Each structure stands twice: as C-alpha cells, then as structure tokens.
Amino acid sequence: MFCTSCGRALGDFANFCGSCGARVKRPEAMQESAPVESLPVQPPPVESPSPSSALASPPSSAEAKAAIPAGSRTTCPWCGTVTDAKELSCPRCGATLSAPAEISETGWKQLPGRKDMAKLQFGDSFCQIEGLYVPVADVSLAPNDGIYFTHHVLLWKDLQVNMTTMSLAEAWKRMFAGLPLVMMQAQGPGHIAFSRDAPGEMIALPLQPGESIDVREHLFILATHSVSYDWFMTNIWYSTKSGDDQETHYPVGAFMDRFTAPESPGLLILHASGNVLVRELAPGEALLVKPTALIFKDPTVGMQLHFEHPRTGFSLWGSWGNRYVWLRLWGPGRVAVQSSFERIEGENAYMTSCSPATQHQW
Amino acid sequence: MTDPSKLSTGEPLERIQCQWCQSMNEKSALTCRSCGAPLDIRNLVSESGWREAPRIKDMTEFHFSSSTCQVEGEIVPVAEINLGAGDSVFFEHHIMLWKEDSVPLTVLQLPGGMTRALAGMPFIISVATGPGRIAFSRDATGELVVLPLHPGMEMDAREHAFLLASHQIDYSFVRVKGFANILFGGQGMYMDRFVTRNTPGLLMLHGYGNVFERTLKAGESIMLEPGAFLYKDSSVAMQVEFQRLGTGFFGGSNMALARMTGPGRVGIQSMYVHHHTE
Numbered sequence: 001m002f003c004t005s006c007g008r009a010l011g012d013f014a015n016f017c018g019s020c021g022a023r024v025k026r027p028e029a030m031q032e033s034a035p036v037e038s039l040p041v042q043p044p045p046v047e048s049p050s051p052s053s054a055l056a057s058p059p060s061s062a063e064a065k066a067a068i069p070a071g072s073r074t075t076c077p078w079c080g081t082v083t084d085a086k087e088l089s090c091p092r093c094g095a096t097l098s099a100p101a102e103i104s105e106t107g108w109k110q111l112p113g114r115k116d117m118a119k120l121q122f123g124d125s126f127c128q129i130e131g132l133y134v135p136v137a138d139v140s141l142a143p144n145d146g147i148y149f150t151h152h153v154l155l156w157k158d159l160q161v162n163m164t165t166m167s168l169a170e171a172w173k174r175m176f177a178g179l180p181l182v183m184m185q186a187q188g189p190g191h192i193a194f195s196r197d198a199p200g201e202m203i204a205l206p207l208q209p210g211e212s213i214d215v216r217e218h219l220f221i222l223a224t225h226s227v228s229y230d231w232f233m234t235n236i237w238y239s240t241k242s243g244d245d246q247e248t249h250y251p252v253g254a255f256m257d258r259f260t261a262p263e264s265p266g267l268l269i270l271h272a273s274g275n276v277l278v279r280e281l282a283p284g285e286a287l288l289v290k291p292t293a294l295i296f297k298d299p300t301v302g303m304q305l306h307f308e309h310p311r312t313g314f315s316l317w318g319s320w321g322n323r324y325v326w327l328r329l330w331g332p333g334r335v336a337v338q339s340s341f342e343r344i345e346g347e348n349a350y351m352t353s354c355s356p357a358t359q360h361q362w
Numbered sequence: 363m364t365d366p367s368k369l370s371t372g373e374p375l376e377r378i379q380c381q382w383c384q385s386m387n388e389k390s391a392l393t394c395r396s397c398g399a400p401l402d403i404r405n406l407v408s409e410s411g412w413r414e415a416p417r418i419k420d421m422t423e424f425h426f427s428s429s430t431c432q433v434e435g436e437i438v439p440v441a442e443i444n445l446g447a448g449d450s451v452f453f454e455h456h457i458m459l460w461k462e463d464s465v466p467l468t469v470l471q472l473p474g475g476m477t478r479a480l481a482g483m484p485f486i487i488s489v490a491t492g493p494g495r496i497a498f499s500r501d502a503t504g505e506l507v508v509l510p511l512h513p514g515m516e517m518d519a520r521e522h523a524f525l526l527a528s529h530q531i532d533y534s535f536v537r538v539k540g541f542a543n544i545l546f547g548g549q550g551m552y553m554d555r556f557v558t559r560n561t562p563g564l565l566m567l568h569g570y571g572n573v574f575e576r577t578l579k580a581g582e583s584i585m586l587e588p589g590a591f592l593y594k595d596s597s598v599a600m601q602v603e604f605q606r607l608g609t610g611f612f613g614g615s616n617m618a619l620a621r622m623t624g625p626g627r628v629g630i631q632s633m634y635v636h637h638h639t640e
Contacts, residue, residue: 116414117406128408132417133437133503134571134633138408151617156586156630158410159621163605191410195590195632199437199503199571 077101078112079206092267093204094118094129104277111201111276120204122224122267125188127204135202136195137221137269141188148185148229149222153194153271161190168229183229194221200273200340203295207261207268215296217253219270227266231255236291236305236327238354240346249346251291251305251325258299270295274340281331291327292341298333305357323347328358381405382416383510397508398424398433408574415507415573415629424508426528426564429492431508439506440499441525441566445492452489452533453526457498457568465494470533487533498525500568507567507593507629511558516596521552523567523592523631530563531556555596567593571633578624585619589634595626 074097075082076090083090087097095112102110120127124142129135136155139147148166157163166183186192205213207227214232223229234256239248259268272295281287281301288306297303306326325344329335377386378401380394387394392402399416406414418433425431428446433439440459443451452470461467470487490496509517511531518536527533535552556565567573569592578584578598588602601623604616622628 117408119409126409128410130406130408130412130414130574131572131632133505134631136572136574136632138410138412140409154587154617154619155590155632155634156584157619159583159585193410195571195634197570197589197633199633 077109079204081206089115089118091119091121092206094120095204107279108277109279111203111278114202120267123226127222127267127269129202129204131195133199134195134197135200136193137202138191138193139186139222140191141186143189146185146187146225147192147222148183148225149194150218150220151182151184153196153221154184155193155195157186157192158190161192162187163192185225194269196221196271198271198273198340200271200338201276203270203272203276203336205268205270205296207259207266209261209263209265212258212260212299213268213296214299214301215257215259215268215270216294217255217257219272219295220257220259221269221271223259223268224266226261226264227268228260228262230258230260232258234303235355236303238305238325238346238357239352240349241352242349246352247346247349249344251344252294252303252327272336272338274338276336276338278334278336280334281329283332284330285332286328286330287335288326288328289335289337290341290344291325292344293337293339294327294329295336295338297329297335300331301333301335302330304328305355307354307357307359309359309361311361323351383508385510393419393422393424395425396510398422398431399508412574412576412630415505415569415575418506418508426510426562427530429528431564431566433506435499437503438499438501439504440497441506442495442497443490443526444495445490447493448491450489450491450529451496451526452487452529453498454522454524455486455488457500457525458488459497459499461490461496462494465490465492465496472534489529500525502568502570502633504568504570504631504633505573507569507573509565509567509593511556511563511565513558513560513562515558517556517565517593518596518598519554519556519565519567519593520591521554523569524554524556525566525568526564527556527566528564530561531558531565567629569629569631571631573629573631575627575629577627578622580625582624584622584628586622586628586630587634588618588620590630590632591620591622591628592631593627593629594622595628597624598626598628599623 072085073082074085076093076095076097078095079090079093081090081092083097089096094114096115099113101112114129116130116132118129120129123145125145126140128138130138141147141161163184163186166185168183202221207213232255234250234252234254236252237248237250239246276295306328308324308326325347376389378389378391379386380397380399380401382399383394383397385394385396387401393400398418400419418439420436421432421434423430423432427449429449430444432442434442445451445465468489468491470489472487506525511517521535534555536555537552573592594600599622601621602618603621604618606616
C-alpha cells in the first residue's frame, strides 16, 4: 500500500502516512466493516493459534515490515505494532515508544506510559486520551465509523452524533447497579467522549483478526464496530450462610465480557482502577490473584477458585469461617490485574457450597 | 515569586500572557502570578477543542489582593492560603484542612434565610479573615481550578464544587428549576453563583479527576453527562434533555443529558457524580 499523497510505501495497518501525515485511503474491501446486527454468539476460540501473538508481533506482516526500512523500526512494547522509530507514541494504542518497558523482577509488566493527549487511530477515526488521573477517551468519529459502549460511561458528545441502543440477545439477564445494562452505539461524524468515575488508567487493546479477550464486567469503555461482543457465565461462585440468609457471591462477576475481532482489526478500550500490570503465563504456569483485581485474560487462560485456611484449633476445618479467597489462573496466555480493587464479599462468612475449587491449609 | 513593585522596571514591553486567566506576567516568570498556571508548558488542547485545566506544579504560589496561595500536592492537592491583613476568603465548612489558631472564623450571612443541607448537616458558608494561614482540600483525587474573576464576571458552579472565593466576590445560589433538574447535581437542585463587582477576585474550584474547559460560541451546543458539569459562565444556558434507552424489555429507561449552549466557557470534570435515571 502506498500513500496517495506522497507515494511513500505504507504498512497494512497504517492509518496515517508517516512521511507526509495524510490520512490513508483504503480500498473499500479493506475498510473495517461493521456487522453490528450479526453479532456472532460463538463459542470461545479456546485454541487460539498463539495467545502470545498480541504481545509478540501481531500486525508485523511481512509487508508492514517491508514498508519501514530496517533499522528505523520499533515494536510497541504494549501491543506489538511495528512502527517507524521516529514515532513518539504507538499509533494504535498510544503507548510511549521512547521509554523502555517497565517490567518487575517477578515478570509483571506495567501498562506503558502514555503522553497526555495521545492519539489512537482506528479506521478513519481516532481517539484521544486526555488527562492523567481520571482519563477521558475522546473519540473523533469519521462519517462511516461507529463504536459501541455502555451507557454509564458517556461524558459528553456533539449534538450531531447519533446514539442508538444496541440490541443484544438475552441482555435482560445482565444488570448494572440494579439497572439493565444498556449497550449503546454512536455513529459518526462527530466527537463523543467517555470516562469512568474512578482514578485509574485507560487501557487500549488493539485486537488482531481472530484474536479474543475476556474482560471483567463493567470495565469496558468502548469498542469499534469491527469487534464483536459476547459474554459468558464465569461459573466462579460460592454461597455463604448467615443465620437464615443464604447468599451467592461472584468474586469475578457472574458474567464476563468476551471481545473478538472476527475479520478485521479492532480497538477495545477498558478502564481499570489504580495501576495496571500484565504478565504472560507459560503453559501450565499458575498464579493466585485476588479475584476482584483481575482486569482481563486471554481466553486460553483457565480460572478457578482457590481457598486457603489457617490450621488453628478454633477455626474448624468445616466452618470456612476464616479463609482467603483466591482466583487461580493458569496459562498459556496473558493476564492483567489492577492495583485498586473492591473488597471481596462474604470472605469471612460461613460457606456452604462453591464452584470447583482447590484448597490449602497451613 | 515576582514582586509587583519590580514589574515596571527593566524591559517594560516584554510580557507573557497567561493562556488560562489572561493575566500579564513578567518575561522570566515560570508560573502565572494570578492563577499559578505553568507558563513554560504548552497548552493541552484536544482535537475536539477541550483544554485541560493547567496542572499546577507542586508548591506553586500565586497572589490575590494582599494574600498568597500555595498549592501543595498533586493527587489530592491542598490550597494553603496566607491571608494578608484585611483579606478574607469564604468556603464550605467541610473542606477545611488546618488553620492557624489566630485566624478568626465567622459565618457568612446568606440573604433570604434560606436553608440548605449537605449530607443531613446544615450547610454553612464560613469566612476566614487574615492575617494568618488556613488550608483547604477536598476528599477526592482531582484538580484545583483557579479562576481569577475580573470585574463584571459571573460564574456558575456545581454545588459543593467550590473550594474558596475571596471576599471581593458576591456569593449566591440559584435553585435550578424544573423537575428534570432534580437530576442535575443529584443531591440538590442548586447551583452556586459567583459575581464580581468592581474589584478583581479569586475563585477556586475542585474538580473530581481531571478538569477540561471549552469555550462555546454563541448558539453552539454540546451534550454533557449532567454529573460531569463543573462550572460555566452565566451566559451559558443549561437545559436537561432525555435520551430514551430502549432495552426491548421493561419499556426501557431514560438517560438525562445536559445541553449547554454558548456563548461562554464550560468546565467539566472527568470523574463525575453519576446519577441513575429512572
């Protein structure tokens, strides 16, 4: 592909020419189509070809590499997009390219720094992330582009941006704070902006064709129309009893969102509270995390409850009255956690039953 | 900080205008002496025209009448006021952080004897008079918005968002009428109004999260989540409108959006007070 303005060779995923800055015009076939009505309710692609591909080098098709001369290429440490080394921010996820990736000794990678007002490009549209404490995702939609979002994250919009509700099969099953969870869509042209009411970070996740990601519910900000949306039951729960009160708790939520880019690349934006840390689990490698800290995981990552008890005289084995609740995650695949998370409900109440779990007594 | 008596010496014509509050500053100044905005950092304006409120550098000092204010901390910033003799500031009682023993407090008499309550407590506007130091903060991550008000300016602010105002500013509140506005402000139907007479004054607000400002042209409109509204010039009209959310079940529900129409400035906060609509 070549820039129609200056003739420079471009990568497949370029939205703007790196040489003259002109917007890249694509042939119709390559444009991100928006099959909104036909959201596939498909089973999860459990055997994703390579779960690490997103981190390693997703859009690094041979052509994309060829377009940028060797030696002046750089790979985004967050999403793996190969870009010109002259770029300061990744054009797909907004990560700062000049700073080295921050990885802890234990293997957690911090969400890369982002310059205020960083721009993310998708299709003919772009999204600017503004502010550092409670960042705003400010989307400039081109005439034929659209996004969808949950209604409670809207911050402001231009008058001409048309918003409609998106019909989802069995959506009535899901509630947000006692209200139906309404998925809305916005159609360009115009500006529309979103934020969530907690200090934290905006996470940009460019999805490559065929790639899926599982996201804890209510963290979703927006997705482009090329991303399909589905959810599944987590089957992670436990019931507690206090007197005659029986309660069922879902520490990772009763439902989990699954986003997939079936045919063309898409952009997914999430919001997490506090700071965001990501790591890659090798096949079979397991890790215990606090269930409410989970942000997202690759569909290949398995999860199950895990309980730990102290072996003390008065805490009877069967009482379940004094235990820690963990979420066991095992690879292969990525997992991400947030540093600020909710208290786990019912952690100290008498437990009567639970989903399949492992346990350990010490 | 710059001493005003020295401003007229040296190169008289070289001045930097603060892009936030329009005050003129000495060429060598790094921060604006009227609002504390950094002068050596370019403005952060989004493509859609929102300008980020200037991030006040830690320990920045700025001046109003014969007092100074120092802003301390960046995540939950504290405004520490060194009141000059005869200067006073007024504020809502619950945002005081500390004060010197000698600083007298009084209660601002509001006209009309109207009573308002905040979280079940009587709503009291207190006044602190100099000389002495008094400091304020609000209980959430956010930004201080410093708005020096020039004579004749009128600003409206979301209730409980104002941190303090100097004594040159007249304070009143307006009851926002109409059933739809019950949603606006959530717990209340009031909006604070600040008016300057002949002398410039200082108004400081606290916004949750990040604060953005945009100037609307006459007749230009934008739709806001009502919980995001922070302040506006009183020339900006605000009207609540509903967007129907059809879920296909239970008849759906409504989403309230505030239509803001220019001319004038509108300020928003990114961590908003969310109001569930029925």
